[in-house]
Amino acid sequence: MKHLLSRLFVCTLLSLGAPVQAEQIALITHRDSPQRELNRQEAADLFLGKRQSLDGQSLNPIDISDEQLQAHFYDAVADMSLTRLKAYWARLVFSGQGRPPPKIALNIAVDRIHRDSAAVTYVYASAIPRDAKVLLRLQ
C-alpha cells in the first residue's frame, strides 16, 4: 500500500511537470462572409463589446455555453479568466451600458454560423465545420 502511494505521488509530480499541449481555438464565420482575417485585439474588442463592426462590416459575436471552451477562448484572446470576464460584464450590464454576446450551445452556434453571415463564434480547431470561414486561430 505504501509502495502504491509513493508511486502515485511520483506520477502526480511527473504529470504536474509535463508540458500540456493546449488545443488551438478557431474563430469562425459564414463561409461567404467578406470579412477579412482578424487579429487578436480585434477579436477581443468584438467579444468584449468594444466594437460591433470591422471595416464597416457588422458582426454578431456568439458565446459558447461550454465553460471550458469559453474559458480557453477568453484566456487566449484577452488574457482574462472567467472570474474577471464575469466582473467585466457585470460592470457594463448593471450600469446599463451594454450586454454580453448571447451564450448558446456549440451545435446551435455552428448552425447559426451557417444561417447568418454576420455571426462569429469560436470552436476547437480540431472541430472546425467544413464549410466555415476561419477568421483567427488562437493557441
Place this chain on the structure above:
Amino acid sequence: MIRRYLLILTLLVPALAAKADERLMLSGFGTLGAAWFSNETADFSTNTQPIGPGRSKTIDFGLDSRLGGQADIELGKHLQFTLQGIIQRRPGRDFKPEVSLAHLRWHPVENFSLRLGRTQDNSFLASEYRLANLPNPWVRPPPEVYGLIPLIYEDGLDANWRQAIGNGHLDLSLSLGRGDFSVARSNEAGLEAVDIRQTQRLVARWQGGNWQAKASYGTRQLSYAPAALQPAIDMVTRIDPASGAQLAIQDVALQTWTLGLAYDSDDWLLMAEWAQRRSVSAFADASGAYVLAGYRFGQTMPYAGIARRVTDGASVSSRNPLATAIIDEIYASQERKNITLTLGLNVALTPTVILRSQIDFIRAADNTWGAGPYNNHAPDYNDQHPPRERLISVGVDFIF
C-alpha cells in the same frame, strides 16, 4: 402600486432567464453582509443608511445587504431599454423596492450612445456599479471618497462618445439631470429631503490594456434644509443677513472634482481615487482620497488600502463677531477627519460568487465627529479624543 408590481416582477423574473428570448436579458445581483463596529457611542453608516453597527446594532445585517434584479430589452438594432430594481435598507428604515435604473439607450453609431431616463452618478471609477458589488474589490466603496457625492440615482440624459487612441480608447460623457433623495436625521426618526437640480457633469475615461484613468467635473444646484443646522442659519440671518443668505443651502452651486487610476490584471489590482466638493454655503467643503492594492493567488485575493477624509473649512464668513461664532459652530458640527487602514480577503467561490471579509482600522482626528460615516452619536461620544475603532465586515456578493 403599478410601480411596485413592476419592481417585484423585475426582481423575480431572473429566475425565468433560462427561458428568455435573446432580445430579453434578465439578470440580478445581491449581497448578504454582516458588520460589527467597536464603538458603542456612534453608528457606522453610509449616506443612505439611517443606522448601522455600533450604537444601534451589535451586528448589522442591513448595512451592505441588498438584492437587485434587471431586465434589458432590445427594442431594435440600435435601441435598448433597461429596468433595474433594488431592495435594500432605506433612510426610512424600510425595505421598499426602488427603481435604480430605468432608461432607453440609443446607439445609432458604434462610437456614440445616448441614454434617457434614470441612470447612476458616474463620477467615480466604480460609482455606476457600486450596488452590484461583485466586480469591486471591497465590501463597500471607501466612504472617504464615495460619500462625498451622496446622490446615486439621476433622472435626465447622458451622451457618450468613444474615440480609439492607440491601443486603448477614450470615453467622454456629458450628463444632464436631476435627483431627489432623503437622508435620515441623526438620532431622530424622520427624514430630510435633499433636492438636486441642473446637474451638469463631464467625465473623461481612458482605458488601455489593464489600465484605466478617469476624471470628472460636475456642478449641480443643491437645496437642503438640515434641521440640525437651520436654527443656527436663521440666527446668523437675523444678525448678518448677507452671511445668512450665503449660508442657506437653497439652490447652491455644488461643484465636484474627481480623479481615479486603476490597474487590473489577472494578478495585480491597484486603485487610487481623489475627490473634492465645494460650495459657498453651510454645507461643509470636504475632500478625500484612497489607494488600494490587491494580489490574486488564483481565486483568492488579499488586499490592503488606506483612505483619508478631511473637512476643508468654512466657505462663508462674517465681520460680526457673534455671527462669526455661530458660523464657526455650524462648520465645527460637520467636522470629520480620519484615516482608515483597510485589510481584506476575497475568495471567488465561483466566477459569480465571491466571499469577502474586511477589517477597517479607523483613526479619527481629535475634536471631530469621527469619520464621515459616523452617525447617531450618543451624548457621551468622545469628540475631543475619538478612540481608534475597528469595523469588521463579512459578506457574500453574487450575480445571476
